[in-house]
Amino acid sequence: MTSKEELTKIFEKYTITAGMYLSRLRVSQSKVAYLSLAQRARLLEAVEYLEPKPAFHELVEATRDTYRQNSPHSSQVFRVWEAAVKCFFRRTGFYLNCFNGEATIDLAKTFVQYDRAFTACEVPVTYLVPLEGVAFCETRNGVNHLREQSINLGDFILRRFSKEELINLAGNRTNEVFYPYAVWDVEKLSRYWFIVIKSRKEVLGLGWIPVDFSDLNYIRRKSLPKLPFSLRLALYKLILWDWLPEGFQVEEWPNELSGCQWSELGICFSVERVLKSKNRLILEPWYGFCFPLRLEVNEDLIHPPPPAPGLDTLETEIRSGFEGEEVEWPVEWFELKDKPTAELEKFIREDLAVLDASLLEKWPFFEVALEYATKAFFTDPFDDAPQQLLWHITALEALLGKKEDEKLVKTMAGRLFRLLGRNTKEKDRIDYSFRKLYEIRSDLVHGNPWKNYSPLYLYLARNLARRACLRFLELARNCIQESRQLPEREQILTAIDQGCFEKLAGGGS
Structure with a gap:
């Protein structure tokens, strides 16, 4: 069994080697906000060159020997651990930062993050659910504007995100290189209000495929599909508000x-x-806001990120942009101004506490x-x-x-x-x-x-x-x-x- 000290040395050996190699490939001497298509392809090619090398293989073996007995991960299969180590360096942005000219990378801090990733039994998770059909407004100088402040409802908040905030939340810069299926369309999503819930979720053991046969011989009442309890609870509270659409x-x-x-x-x-x-x-028939999809951001760095859902189901209408151009904009069935927004906040925070x-x-x-x-x-x-x-x-x-x-x-x-x-x-x-x-x-x-x-x-x-x-x-x-x-x-x-x-x-x- 490899000791933690030995693993640290092997980890440092690989990260120094990889960092030096990637930094030499930089196209620009200064850090850039976004990589071009050519730069992304070059980075991916470089990583695929590094990971089959003996130094990476040695790190995977040492990681398996160190954590297999004292973590949620008991698999002995090398390829399972190899995939997890690859995920760590890709998802944390280590490869991207080295390639993009980060001045210094704290290897001690990075190893602490590595150790935590393989020993954690659960990780923080954030769920984002777009409120389709809802807009919160505020009056400034007698004119209605989209509300800028978030709405704190206790167990969850309602808020909008800027495109940059969504890029950072989703890890789009890293995902564009390594996980293109997980890239969010921030242009569209930045126009929505979201239910935002912070929770925790269990880390799935490496190589495990969760199958529950305990209810095989029973018929169970089907609950809301595939929703974590914290999200179901938020929906229970929101649907009890007296939503009345414009029509x-x-x-x-x-x-x-x-x-x-x-x-x-x-x-x-x-x-x-x-x-x-x-x-x-x-x-018109009575109807509420829609719950078209769910986004998830988790800190499980040894599994791939969840896929970005398709946005084709979101209902939009055409509006004029700032420069007269046509822009797709979310439909708005409910426009809550200052007073109803305050009433909603009081209702959920106090009446439904x-x-x-x-x-x-x-x-x-x-x-x-x-x-x-x-x-x-x-x-x-x-x-x-x-x-x-x-x-x-x-x-x-x-x-x-x-x-x-x-x-x-x-x-x-x-x-x-x-x-x-x-x-x-x-x-x-x-x-x-x-x-x-x-x-x-x-x-x-x-x-x-x-x-x-x-x-x-x-x-x-x-x-x-x-x-x-x-x-x-x-x-x-x-x-x-x-x-x-x-x-x-x-x-x-x-x-x-x-x-x-x-x-x-x-x-x-």
Whole structure:
């Protein structure tokens, strides 16, 4: 077994040899920001010349001998370790920096980084998800401008990145030479707002192919596809905000509904009441922002970087640039100015602070409801309106339904109006609204076609599911603030059935 001291010497031997060789090949005597195509090809050719040499082979052997017993990596296969060592020198920018004229490279610091790369069991990771359809603006001197500051929402932030920031995040300069499949299109991405989440992920053992056979004989409920928990949690919080797209409006509310908000649909007034109004309606279906792709930046330096996703699915529109040229720009369905942005920040940081891993572990039914509500949120209402409505109804059933209940509709309608209604009129309206939605739902699941229902029914389903989730979170928040134990689902449903939810939420006996 090679000692750490011996490995250090072998490491220094190779890095000095490689550094001297690459520095002699520099086209320019000064550091350049971007390599030309010819320079990239020359660097790649030089690296492919260096890595088969005995000094590199010796470093791979010593690395395997040093770390195979005391790290997450137990493979004995030489080529697996060879690929990992290649990744380290390529991904860290060592080769690029030597070729590009870095004045000095701290070999001791580089070895510490090398040692950490092969011994770490987990590494930092940053997820970036573009918020398609959302723009945050601020007013300066009476004129709207794209907001420059990031929005801190506690567990995650919303922000835009400059092209240079994205280049550095993605490691584009290195990837252009060694991993062209991982190069980000920063020109397009710099125009989007992102959900940004910092987390940690387990390092995959060298040569391991993860296969889990433990659930082979079981059918599991499918959750949101391939999303880390930290990202799912951020989406749960964002979808609970009352997103209303530009086209979802009424020119003027009926007189008797003056001052009403869309969030009161199905509670203070019915879909039918709005449809019968003589006021002009813009009846696009309700929809939220889109979640088209996910970018990942990790510090696992001994595995190749993840591929850059294609951006063809991003929806754009043509705008005029600063010099009158045509520019592809992200669509904007939601433009949040100063006040709504501040309200969103307060809503997530304060009202939803209780929504975390601990709560979902204690209330697994609530995570099920949030998953269905999230699926509904991201279901395209133009292509699949029935599915969006069904997911929202299923979210309500996860909260308020009960197995083997022959009077399910009556039971759920009663629970919903007791949970959300503040007076007899509101309770009657909620009862009617839910029964109407469930009637549509029953038509669909029994094979009847979608009857071109008003788009308002999609928002009604969304509104009731969202508000029911918020009431459960209100209960959880009060329990935690008062150091009370969270009630079980059956206790909550019993309290609702008995008209005692307010007492349970407020801690009354």
